[in-house]
Amino acid sequence: MSAPVTVAVPSGRATGLPSVHPVDPGRDAAVVQSWLAHPASSWWGMPDHDVDAVRAYLRAVGDDPAQQGWLLRRHGEPIAYAETYDPATVLLTDVWDAEPGDVGMHLLVAPPPAAGASGGGRVHCLTSAVMRAVVEHCRDVLGARRVVVEPDERNTAVQRKNAEVGFRALRVVDVDGKRALLSVLDTGRIGRPDDDGPAAHLRPEHLEPAQRHLVAKAIAEFTHERLIAPRADGDAWVLDAGDSTYRFRARVHALEHWALDEASLTRTRAGSPVPIDAQDLVLALRAVLGIPDELLGTYLEEIASTLASAAAKHRRGGPSAAQLARGRSDGDVVASFQDAEAAMTEGHPAFVAANGRIGFGLDEYRAYAPETGGRFRYRWLAARREHTHLALAADRTEAQHWAAELDAATVAGFRATLERRGLDPAGYTWFPVHPWQWQHRIAVTFAPDLGRQDLVDLGEGPDEHQPQQSIRTAFNRSRPARSYVKTALAVQNMGFLRGMSPAYMRAAPAVNDWVAGLVEADPVLADAGFGVLREHASIGYTGDAYHRVDVVSPQRKMLAALWRESPVPRLAPGERPITMAALLHRDARGRSVAAALVEQSGLDAVVWVRRYLAAYVRPVVHCLTEHQLLFMPHGENLVLVLRDGVVSRVFMKDIGEEVVVVGDVAVPAGTERIVQPADDDEAALGVFTDVFDGVLRYLAAILDEDGVLPAAQFWRLVGECVDGSVGRTRPIDFRVPDFEHSCLNRLQLRNTVQMVDLSGQTESLIRAGRMPNPIGRR
Incomplete structure (x- = not known):
């Protein structure tokens, strides 16, 4: 923002718009106070301020070098008050990645006169003229390139005026x-309304960078999985794909990780430039990718959906890496936790078709996609007990569970609904379902069950939830100490229809209790601060026709849910959580959260990485070699606990469906499905594939590319950490020279509908030879 303006030439005279003048607190406080006291100005939240309080407020604005107050006049009469501010230092410091030339703005227009008042009635289009005068003033006097506003999301009237002028x-x-609707106006577009509607993100300026990023990612990951092989050509690389040639610059890191310079990527056909297109690349590589003919359309649709999602993320922008690393300036750890959750742009670092979500329309994308940061309320059903299984952790009774997750008034309302229908509430239990699932699946696929009143619609619950990167899971924003809720969601996404099996859910709390008991009793894990977020309750309905026959079908996985502990109650003062996926995130200008965290901490990068590895890699290796436990420890399944920018400990989640016991270990009755014995080489792949290849290869390259820590030094630290983490029960050798290269995209390409059998995951894996081990003995 420009330096404060102390004297301004009144703007608007040449155009017939209102003129803009610096506010004079002594002279103007009374009129501004009269406007603020009017009910029409309730959005300012200052109805009780008297003239002295408003005068003090205006003076405070004027004394702040980052803010300015302005009075607008029409025919010499005051008609509006405006404030401008520097969004880099005022109000938007946590949510807006400010650039030079950005100006924030607030506007208060004089309320309409009362009926019969002297001086004339309402002036037609006055607010529009005031808005136009203010934004032109920001452009012409303050030198603004962009003007940013943040009206209350409920204030639809001002949002319409914002859109009218071009926001x-x-x-x-x-x-x-x-809750504010962050909006921006490029001052070169003043007076040109953004009228493209809900599909505005599909314009070329948003789709082109999405295409570029996805094609670069596809080339990098398909090369990593040895499906394609670019050839060197001078200081660049070339890939021939069908009738097209792709040329780009890249650096190749350990684990055959390709870091492409996206800006250098070009595509030509017969020597002439052509647009970069991810679907064209897939079709050109169809033979080597090996997608079955009958599933090609599904994969192309997931690519299209991933592009649409990326274009929407590009249009919305997001917080900077530094903002995400720093967290909320007001210390709100819950808000900063969820800011980061919504800011993630990648979906999954390895999968190319990572944001399929086939089944979501435009409205549903805005409501339920995690990157929108939206909120929703679960639909609640009453499910007849004889057809429903509610499983609970050993330390939780049913009464305790509902008391923790639902207010007494909500339960009373549920019971009253049943009683009005002549039903006995004691014969039912409460069942959350995602609103999309209710509308598209439950109310249709389970219509007979609703007709029999085996299922009864109870309406929306009161708590607002925010979607998480794991698309089926939501975080309780109304009561953050309450559990995450994870529900079946029958959309096609990243190689699966995202259902949940009632049979799997039945055992989930017992599995979690057992794993949590091992973790809590282990002094090594206690020293590392390692914890698990237990899934301490689950529910599944099996009274439908689909469960009356022994035939596997997607419909058998459409009515199940679980509750998982929130990390919030387990945080100490000075700690804040963030998804581990953030370490691999780059913001809109290419800056990494990992590098920002190292800078924020003030520590040497070696020390920072060593502490991160001790909190993350050490527990994973120890659990495998001491307890023969393998988790699924990728980015979105870990919650990092930060203190002063440093990872101090971690929480593991998603235990029930994904933990595996790889040895002959006694487990509680009913949980035997988690036992899947494997030899040392197979067991070690849980670390080599999910940790080294799935997380650390990206982080090592990011820190190296950003000049924070050379990759060779990073992997030396990994080796030291692994050496000190191996337990005594099964001392697996992780220093082997190479390991089998297990490939994730090959799984999805082989079967875009169900890429693995969850009951036998190791048998489903696809290997592509052996991969040199970056910590192997040479």
Whole structure:
């Protein structure tokens, strides 16, 4: 923002717009106070301020070098008050990645006169003229390239005026104690409304960078999985794909990880430039990718959906890497936790078709995609007990469970609904379902069950939830100490229809209890601060026709849910959580959260990485070699606990469906499905594939590319950590020279509908030879 303006030439005279003048607190406080006291100005939240309080407020604005107050006049009469501010230092410091030339703006227009008042009635289009005058003032006097506003999301009247002058809505954010619709105006577009509607993200300026990023990622990951092989050509690389030639610069890191320079990527056909297109690349590589003919359309649709999602993320922008690393300036750890969850742009670092979500329309994408940062309320059903299994952790009774997850008034309302229908509430239990699932699946696929009143619709619950990167899971924003809720969601996404099996859910709390008991009793894990977020309750309904026959079908996985502990109650003062996926995230300008965290900590990068590895890699290796436990420890399954920018400990989640016991270990009755014995080489792949290849190869390259820590030094630290983490029960040698290269995209390409059998995951894996071990003995 420009330096404060102390004297301004009144703007608007040449255009017939209102003129803009610096506010004079002594002279103007009374009129501004009268406007603020009017009910029409309730969005400012200052109805009780008297003239002295408003005068003090205006003076405080004027004394702040990052803010300015302005009075607008029409025919010499005051008609509006405006504030401008530097969004890099005021109000939006947590949610807006400010650039030079950005100006924030607030506007208060004089309320309409009362009926019969002297001086004339309402002036037609006055607010539009005021808005136009203010944004032109920001451009012409303050030198603004962009103007950013954050009206309350409920204030639809001002949002219409914003759109009329050219503001485009980006996303809903938490700021200044409200849910605000962050919106931006490029001052070169003043007066040109952003009228492309809900599909505005599909314009070329948003799709082109999405295409570029996805094609670069596809080339990198398909090369990593040895499906394609670019050839060197001078200081660049070339890939021939069908009738097209792709040329780019890249560095190749350990584990055959390709870091492509996206800006250098070009595509030509017969020597002439052609647009970069991810679907064209897939079709050109169809033979080597090996997609079955009958599933090709599904994969192409997931690619299209991933592009649409990336284009929407590009249009909305997001917080900077530094903002995500720093967290909320007001110390709100819950808000900063969920800011990061919504800011992630990648979906999954390895999968190319990572954001399929086939089944979501435009409205549903805005409501339920994690990157929108939206909120929703679960639909609740009453499910007849004889057809429903509610499983609970050993330390939780049913009464305790519902008391923890639902208010007494909500339960009373549920019971009253049943009683009005002449049903006995004692014969039912409560069942959360995702609103998309209710509308598209439950109310249709389970219509007979609703007709029999085996299922009864109870309406929306009161708590607002925010979607997480794991698309089926949501975080409780109304009561953050309450559990995450994970429900079946029958959309096709990243190689699976995202259902949940009632049979799997039945055993989930017992599995979690057993794993948590091992973790809590282990002094090595206690020293590392390692914890698990237990899935301490689950529910599944099997009274439908689909469970009356012994035939596997997607419909058998459409009515199940679980509750998982929130990390919030387990945080100490000075700690804040963040998804581990954030370590692999780059913001809109290419800056990494990992590098920002190292900088924020003030520590040497070696020390920072060593502490991260001790909190993450050490527990994973120890659990495998001491307890023969393998988790699924990828980015979205880990919650990092930060203190002063340093990872101090971690929480593991998603235990029930994904933990595996790889040795002959006694487990509680009913949980035997988690036992899948494997030899040392197979067991070690749980670390080599999921940790080294799935997380650390990306982080090592990011820190190296950003000049934070050379990759060779990073892998030396990994080797030291692994050496000190191996337990005595099964001392697996992780220093072997190479290991089998297990490939994730090959799984999805082989079967885009169900890429693995969850009951026998190791048998489903696809290997592509052996991979040199970056910590192997040479």
